[in-house]
Amino acid sequence: xVGVETVVLKPSLDSELCPVCGDRVSxxxxxxxxxxxxxxxxxxxxxxxxxYQCSAEADCHVDKSCRKRCPSCRFQKCIAMGMKMEAVxxxxxxGGRNKFGSFYKRDRAHRLQRSAMRVNSIVPNHAATxxxxxxxxxxxxxDQSSQIQYFDTQPKSPTLSSSTHHPNFFLRPNGYIxxxxxxxxxxxxxxxxxxxxxxxxxxxxxxxxxEPFEYSEQFLHPHIDYSAFHSTANYAAMIPTAxxxxxxxxxxxxxxxxxxxxxxxxxxxxxxxxxxVDLFYNSTLAEMCKCLPDDARxxxxxxxxxxxxxxxxxxxxxxxxxxxxxxxxxxxxTDHFFSKLETGGTIKGLQFILKRMDPKLHFTENASAAIMDxxxxxxxxxxxxxxxIDVSFPLIKGExxxxxxxxxxxxxxxxxxAMLGHSNNxxxxxxxxxxLRQLGFSRYDYCAFRxxxxxxxxxxxxxxxxxxxxxxxxxxxxxxxxxxxxNTFFEIFEQIRSLASASQEFLCERYRAGDLEIYNSxxxxxxxLRTHHHTVTYGAPTYLVR
DNA sequence: ACTCAAGGCCAT
DNA sequence: ATGGCCTTGAGT
Numbered sequence: 001x002v003g004v005e006t007v008v009l010k011p012s013l014d015s016e017l018c019p020v021c022g023d024r025v026s027x028x029x030x031x032x033x034x035x036x037x038x039x040x041x042x043x044x045x046x047x048x049x050x051x052y053q054c055s056a057e058a059d060c061h062v063d064k065s066c067r068k069r070c071p072s073c074r075f076q077k078c079i080a081m082g083m084k085m086e087a088v089x090x091x092x093x094x095g096g097r098n099k100f101g102s103f104y105k106r107d108r109a110h111r112l113q114r115s116a117m118r119v120n121s122i123v124p125n126h127a128a129t130x131x132x133x134x135x136x137x138x139x140x141x142x143d144q145s146s147q148i149q150y151f152d153t154q155p156k157s158p159t160l161s162s163s164t165h166h167p168n169f170f171l172r173p174n175g176y177i178x179x180x181x182x183x184x185x186x187x188x189x190x191x192x193x194x195x196x197x198x199x200x201x202x203x204x205x206x207x208x209x210x211e212p213f214e215y216s217e218q219f220l221h222p223h224i225d226y227s228a229f230h231s232t233a234n235y236a237a238m239i240p241t242a243x244x245x246x247x248x249x250x251x252x253x254x255x256x257x258x259x260x261x262x263x264x265x266x267x268x269x270x271x272x273x274x275x276x277v278d279l280f281y282n283s284t285l286a287e288m289c290k291c292l293p294d295d296a297r298x299x300x301x302x303x304x305x306x307x308x309x310x311x312x313x314x315x316x317x318x319x320x321x322x323x324x325x326x327x328x329x330x331x332x333x334t335d336h337f338f339s340k341l342e343t344g345g346t347i348k349g350l351q352f353i354l355k356r357m358d359p360k361l362h363f364t365e366n367a368s369a370a371i372m373d374x375x376x377x378x379x380x381x382x383x384x385x386x387x388x389i390d391v392s393f394p395l396i397k398g399e400x401x402x403x404x405x406x407x408x409x410x411x412x413x414x415x416x417x418a419m420l421g422h423s424n425n426x427x428x429x430x431x432x433x434x435x436l437r438q439l440g441f442s443r444y445d446y447c448a449f450r451x452x453x454x455x456x457x458x459x460x461x462x463x464x465x466x467x468x469x470x471x472x473x474x475x476x477x478x479x480x481x482x483x484x485x486x487n488t489f490f491e492i493f494e495q496i497r498s499l500a501s502a503s504q505e506f507l508c509e510r511y512r513a514g515d516l517e518i519y520n521s522x523x524x525x526x527x528x529l530r531t532h533h534h535t536v537t538y539g540a541p542t543y544l545v546r
Numbered sequence: 547a548c549t550c551a552a553g554g555c556c557a558t
Numbered sequence: 559a560t561g562g563c564c565t566t567g568a569g570t
Contacts, residue, residue: 094553095567
């Protein structure tokens, strides 16, 4: 007879599903518990430097039965789920252990702990599980998700700094964290801070053998070939739609992280409590998190613009903003937004979420129409804030360089892009990014920021359905607070809004002065600036008409 | 001696 | 090209 203890102490891999295709897991492979086939696929792809191209929309579904159909999307998913190209050996040496060994060990311990918590407690069947019976398995299982988050933000060794592009000012000066912050750490947010983590669990003690390949020289060198296999973001360059060459993209690096790793170790608890885990994975915000557009898109956009646009910094920044605005509108307006909720479209998605919160809610056709009309106002009020958040998040994650090279070899600071060309505020922005990094700004927080921005109070230009907007915002805040939000985040959020406002003002002045005439009538950016300029709205802009 | 994630092999 | 099984070898 198999007792509960056996299950708890020896969690079988049989019950684990590959986060990429849902097949049976055979062990840790390249940083992730995956099946044997995805392991082989990933290895072949990286070893042979294969370049795939999706013949559809680059968002093909990947599961056991169709994983062979689109290798491009399969590989994207491998990366998105957290498989590490660094773990594929360039020298093809067999056997032995690599530097991820300690991660695997710790992750196993965490899994054990989590499964023990689950078995030993009566966990009520929360809304998320009952609402999404099809989403319980594979990539979105709590264990797998936490593993991905955990792994993705592991500190990189100085010689493996493929995605550590942070200049000194982003690094925590010492090991101090406030009581409030440590609370966040205990709740699981600060474990996303690479520095906190490295202090709690040094990943690369000198006794662990380094992989035979060396990255240090490449990453100390100012010119990096982003088309090489170095990180998730870099790999995006292999896709024809976003080809980048060493001449076009530059990243500034240093080895400052090595010294900060010797900071005093803090008693940070990396394991969220049972309540936290539960809230995290079942809350509304967690559902919203699944609806975010892909993280690598900002890198793709900037890379694309760096190739195509005339090498003029403001033009460069504004072209990126234009691209991001297009994505934002598409995301907010149609299927991309809340598509995972299988309701199709913003309105239904919102109603769906709100109804889940309060089943008594009833929506009339008028209410829907009012929200539709409000989308315009919401987007106009939030796009610049969201743009800053969108650029900042991948930078914090280390998936964006601190500067990009234009075709004439001139550097454009990533902050300049985030600030829409308003260079006066770049230093303030860098400060904010630094603080967010210290607070362990996670994808979850990014999601909250994005939705808070979109559903922010509208001031004098009230949304027609203000109560509904308020309600969404309230739910986001509540859901966020339950898990890992600190007041500091709200302060910073408001600072970002103020930066966005300043940038918009800056652009409006340029617009009025006629500096932006290069943009034609189809420019979303100009439309935003026009409507920002006029105090009275004159009908719905074309991009919102369905 | 054992473990287990690397790479390799080869039938499909 | 895929994926199941085999071999290898540093770390424990």
